[in-house]
Amino acid sequence: MSYQKTIFSICFGAFLLCITMSNASDKISLQLAWKHQFQFAGYYAALHKGYYKQAGLEVTIVEGGVGKFAREEILEGRAHYGIAGAELLLHRKDSEPFVVLAPIFQHSPSILLVRKDSGISNLQDLLGKNVMLLPGKKDADILAAFLNEGISLDSIQRLDQSYNLNDLIEGRTDAVSAYITNEPWQLIQEGVEPVTISPQTYGVDFYSDCLFTTENEIKKYPHRVKQFLDASLRGWEYAMSHPDEIIHLLLTEYGVKKSRKHLSYEAESIGKIMMPKLVQIGHMNPGRWRHIAKTYEKLGLIDANFPLDGFLYNPNPVTDYQKLKKSSLGL
Missing domain, CATH: 3.40.190.10 (Periplasmic binding protein-like II)
Known part of the structure; x- marks a missing residue:
């Protein structure tokens, strides 16, 4: 084996090791789009059923409210992940480096x-x-x-x-x-x-309640991004199968002021726009996003043919081994 190949193998191995080690008991925060309610049921389920912990994550769920927007909290470094609507595409156009991990609601409420x-x-x-x-x-x-x-x-x-x-x-x-x-x-x-x-x-059919993060988070911590997403989607599957349990959790642990009946109405309504029995939770179709972009274009909010490159999360990107090799050799 040549000297350069040996150096490349060592550096690449160290790179993979760092990814694995950096994700042990990672502390991250999720900024909600609004106050605690069933709208975010899957994240409470992932936290309290131990899915985040099993993924090596220590997650803090931060309540939203009037004037508190997830994208701003993330840009200011106060949160790692957030929930927002399809308007994230417009902020991407404004050079804000957001990446959609999964749209939780297949249809906007x-x-x-x-x-x-x-x-x-x-x-x-x-x-x-x-x-x-x-x-x-x-x-x-x-x-x-x-x-x-x-x-x-x-x-x-x-x-x-x-x-x-x-x-x-x-x-x-x-x-x-x-x-x-x-x-x-x-x-x-x-x-x-x-x-x-x-x-x-x-004729306007947008995604909503999109789980998102930044390019930098994905670049620095690709493993924990995927772990957080998978645990969150697992939480949503549990929550939609056990709504009464999550409603009880909201009333007893989160001090939600809504009545049990109100939360039940919310859970039932969310089921209709998520359609978890028909569509895999978090399913994302690039064609739908292109339709959303076209709608924004009609409103004069985005340029024609705005590229979606980098905006939609890819958990399995193709690795450019030549670039990695050059980087490891300082070339």
Whole structure:
């Protein structure tokens, strides 16, 4: 064996050893997109059933809330992993180095919520009406639905999201962006019959609640990324098969203020948009992401033919052994 081959073998072996050793009892944090609720059931299951521990991971689950966004927490180095919607693609366009590991929801829970007694039942009925939306591009699927229906956003009165359903109940807004998994139940409890308007009706079908991290995390810790993803998906499989157990956990360990009935409604609604009996949890189709990119392109939010290269996680990348050899030899 030549001298160079010997050096390469030693360096490559050391490289593999470092990957293995660096992942022993790794401490990492997961930033949720919102407050503790069934929306994140799989991660609680992975933690409390010991799946993360079995993978050599010490995971802290961090609650979200108003003004606390996972992408910002990760960019600032306060979290390693996060949950966000398909708008991650727009931030990738802005050179933020995010990589989607898995979309947990096959269909977005985003809807517009209106009162039935308002007589509003579709997007055309909202012309000239007050519509409460999230800031910027965070409700992009709803914005795209208006576009697909040929409705200019200038023809509605856009209000900033207040996160207060009383604004709809008391008539300060005619429609509000919401989650099908949550707010319709709340409205019913207030004695108000809801009507939901879904972007899917207008040909906009986004992924949602995507588990993501950064290019740097994947580059430095490829093993723990895969371990974290696998344990998380295993947790989701358990949670969707044992919803009552996770609901009890949320009520007793996480201080969730929702009632058991409300959490049960949320769990049932999430099952409908995850479809775990029909689609493998976390399944990701590049074609769906290209469709999402095309939708953003129509909105003028992204350039035509924006490349998805590096945005979608590949757990088994092809190793460039020639590059690795040159690097190990300092060439």
